[in-house]
Amino acid sequence: xxxxxxxxxxxxxxxxxxxxxxxxxxxxxxxxxxxxxxxxxxxxxxxxxxxxxxxxxxxxxxxxxxxxxxxxxxxxxxxxxxxxxxxxxxxxxxxxxxxxxxxxxxxxxxxxxxxxxxxxxxxxxx
Numbered sequence: 001x002x003x004x005x006x007x008x009x010x011x012x013x014x015x016x017x018x019x020x021x022x023x024x025x026x027x028x029x030x031x032x033x034x035x036x037x038x039x040x041x042x043x044x045x046x047x048x049x050x051x052x053x054x055x056x057x058x059x060x061x062x063x064x065x066x067x068x069x070x071x072x073x074x075x076x077x078x079x080x081x082x083x084x085x086x087x088x089x090x091x092x093x094x095x096x097x098x099x100x101x102x103x104x105x106x107x108x109x110x111x112x113x114x115x116x117x118x119x120x121x122x123x124x125x126x
Contacts, residue, residue, distance in 0.1 A: 002031070004040055005063035005076065007048040013067040013076065016052065052076060060092035082118045097121065 002024055006015040023039050024031040033051045041047045052063035060075035061067070067076045075092040085094040100114050100123050107125065114123040 002036055003052045003054055003062070004036055004049045005052045005067070005069065006040075006044075006046055007050060007069050011069045011071070013063045013065055013069065015065065016063055050076075082116060084118060084121055096123070098123070 001018040002021055004017050004019060005013045006017065008014040017040065019036050019039060021031060024033070024036045026032050026035060036051060037047075037049045040049050050059070050063070050069055052059055052061075054062050056062055059069075060073070061078060063069070063076040064078065066079050068079075069075075070077050070092070073089075073092060077087065077092045078094065080094050082094075082096070084097055086097055087093075088095050096116055098121070100116075103112060103114070113126050115126050116122075117124045
């Protein structure tokens with residue numbers, strides 16, 4: 001199955017639909033994104049669709065509702081978790097300004113985990 005993100009105002013993803021791969025094939029049997037876009041436009045009446053990859057083979061991340069399509073990066077970017085987080089240009093994912101510490105074996109066995117605390121800009125052991 002091929003997946004397509006419906007793009008709304010401010011390039012926000014408002015829906016993701018699946019299309020059978022056969023629908024995308026041209027006369028030579030090669031899948032073409034524009035054929036899928038045309039199919040969905042005729043089906044839904046909505047003209048702005050971008051193909052997304054469930055395996056993140058292209059456009060960096062699989063699109064989800066609330067993600068933003070960045071035309072310059074040709075990538076889907078998830079919502080920002082915290083104001084202080086920084087966009088990783090390679091992955092187009094948000095990352096904390098400091099790395100999360102490694103859990104010790106004892107902490108893992110005790111069910112501990114780290115949670116980002118925006119007010120202190122630190123990882124707290126929970």
